[in-house]
Amino acid sequence: MSPLVFPKFSFLDPDLTRTLPDEQVANGVADAFVHVVEQYLTYPVHGMVQDRFAEGLLKTLVEIGPTTLADKDDIDARKNFIWSATMALNGLIGSGVPHDWATHMIGHELTAMFGIAHGRTLAIVLPSLLRERKEQKREKLLQFAERVWEINEGSDDEKINSAIDKTEAFFNSLGIVTNLTHYGINDSDIDTVVANMEKMGLTALSETGDLTLDIVHKILTAAK
Template sequence: MQNFDYHNPTHIVFGQDRLAELDQLVPAQANVLVLYGGGSVERFGTLDAVLAQLGSRRVTTFGGIEPNPQFDTLMKAVEIVREQEIDFLLALGGGSVMDGTKFVAAAAPYQGDAESLLSHGFAPLPIERSIPLGVVATLPATGSEMNMGAVVSHNGGKFPVMSPLNFPKFSILDPSLTFTLPRKQVANGVVDAFVHILEQYVTYPVNAPVQDRTAEGLLQTLIEVGPVTLEQPENYDARASLVWTATWALNGFIGAGVPQDWATHMIGHELTALFGIDHAQTLAIVQPSLWKLRKQQKREKLLQYAQRVWHINAGSDDQRIDAAIDKTREFFQSLGVATRLSEYGVERERIDDVVNALQTHGMTALSETGDLDLAISRQILEDAYAA
């Protein structure tokens, strides 16, 4: 196992009817900005319920954060924070709202050019303070409710924004708040969480059985509850398991002390930026093909994944690996998520644009070993295009 530091200060408030505790979680004298996305939190009364719980505090709202939060939109919120001397942010929504709120939290007190905060990759931002924030989650997918990371879109690219100052102070996870989600968003959430786990698990062995077994249990949970919660959206037990698994998929625990490979995410980001394909859909497109091209580098962990997650024990090593890749693709497809780039109306010639975008954004040495170059990225995209 590799050396690591692990610290997660987020207070999780999990379960049904916990929104009533918001008044105790937000500082009594706080000047609050509530940030949210589209109109669903308004239509279903969630925004009104949150505002009611904030009581007599001074509260401002900011809506319209996009599914891939845009820098220009978030800077409008930054101006509000500065002008109104906001001292607490509350994200109401899914991962994009949480991510956007984290960026606002970091950018508002920052004295330099806020655009420069997009240039640090996975390194911590050079900031000394951030506006404290809380979360009321309405979509299980990204794990942003219990980590320090965010992704912000700007000028056709998607950029990581990381800071230990951006851990939410608390996150309210009430699975019943997700019952009204469209089927597509739930399916995307299952895929997003599944691939988050895979990119911390299917790398190479470092003798980390605690992390491995935890990851395997999370994957099996998603395989079990994903189809159930799609067919029975108000099945509380299934939805609760999905919500909690999505949080654990990216709260840092299973990634502590192990190598991580975020190549699927980095390639997927370019597909979203260029073609507007949902984030989780891009992961379902890229992940099986990436494994097909990287079987040798990931051989031991792919065999472990085949045996422990899918219970594939028969056949040669290559046959078991291929079967595990096929099972993964079939799982995504069973959720209604297409796994071929051609199925999203993208012309094969546009693969050149994706590779060029990867080069422009410095994504030329991806993977847990840093040896996935642009030529391999092109091969992955070609394989992912069509059966």
Template sequence: MQNFAYKNPTEILFGAGQVAEIASRIPADAQVLMLYGGGSIKANGAYDQVVAALGGHNWTEFGGVEANPTYETLMQALDVVRDESIDFILAVGGGSVGDGAKFIAAAAKFDGEPWDILAKGSEVTAALPLGVVLTLPATGTESNGNAVVTRTQTQQKLAFGSPWVRPVFAVLDPAFTLTLPTRQVGNGVVDAFVHVIEQYLTYPTNAPLQDRFAESILSTLIEEGPKALSSPEDLEVRANVMWCACMALNGLIGQGVPQDWATHMIGHELTAVHGLDHAQTLAVVLPSLLRVKIDAKRAKLEQLGARVFGISGDAAATIDAVEAFFESMGVATRLSGYGLDQSAVAPVIASLTDNGMLALGEHGDITPQTANEILTLAG
């Protein structure tokens, strides 16, 4: 196990009716900005419950954050933050709204051009406090310090991270997820699954508890994910998926172990250039990446096979099983499944190179050339 320093002060408020608790978690004198996406929070009841809970607070709202939150839209929200002297941001929605809230929270306290936080990795040294009411379990944004933002103008999708933007609280009421479209349910399960894989499927480092925690989440997603599709009204299934997605990327399972993240970095370019959903890109990239890197990852692939899929000593069959699981969640695993052919690869590799993603993976040996091989294999 490697050394680590880990702290996760986000309060998780889990279960039915927990939105009401936000009233006591947001300072009474705060000027609150409720940030959200499209109309889904008005359909699933989250908006009304939040409005009721904010009855004693001064608040305003900003809607229209996109599925991949854009810098352009978030800068408009930043204007509201400044004009209204906002000092608490409440994100109501999925990962995109959470990520957008984090960028705004950091930008509001940033002395300089906010884009530099993403493009130059400029350090965030302060942020407005924020909370999340989650309606789509997937990204884990509700209790981590990470965010990803897209700049439409330049087709760039870039990430930043800071402990300053870790939410103060996260409300996880699975009832809000009952009305999610099938596509978002499948995407969310695949996204959470790949988050675990990125922190687990590297090489053995004698960290058996971290390994077993990772396998616990993977096994539970494999068990509960298909039920969320087949029994969409089952609240207990939704609760289990929601807790898995949160634990998958709150930082815990990755402490003290090597991490990969190449699938995410290549996937971000696929979204930026071709507009695929985030989870769709992961479903395309991961199986092919595992096939290209099968030798370096063989020991952990065989462990994954044995402990999670019941496959003994066969790394290739384990990769097939991962791919089949994604397909079973309704998420296609080939570029052709999204109407893309081999001509789609070159601009993705060019963008990866432009953004400086030259040495990805746990060994830093996934170059743009390797990424080209991966995407070609995923054709």
């Protein structure tokens, strides 16, 4: 990420978030959550400190996301929201660990083509992407299930599936609908998204560069 996109300073005033409509606050919570996930749900590199940072942020967002929306006057929830969002993408948790920005790359196309708010596109894409990439992300998904969602019963596959389901349910609890059909997107639109990504050279995504456009098509089709 270019240093040119980092601000020289930021106004992190939780009171200002109360001027936003609930929909935009929900989008912000989802965006922050996915920012963390894309620097965490990759493959193990013994980044123990980075993992614990990420897990703490994810658990915090899960805890305060619905609370922030339910009560505009809960300033403590909003303080923790904006601090979590800041820590999610200030470079700290991603230092020395692999990143996977595929969800963002796909989501950007949905926003550009159909005007769906950025945070919502991420909430739509992420669950389907994780289901499609379960084997490639298996070790970290299991860690995610046990540490973030505290799922300690069942087989490894059952834990992973439950964690992905809980992630999607979390987005739904914020009032975000996580299927493309709700936004009027059909099979032809998915074909157009994939074609546009090809034109832009976005043909080898993920932390390992093996997420091809065929897989993007599968992810979007599953997100219908």
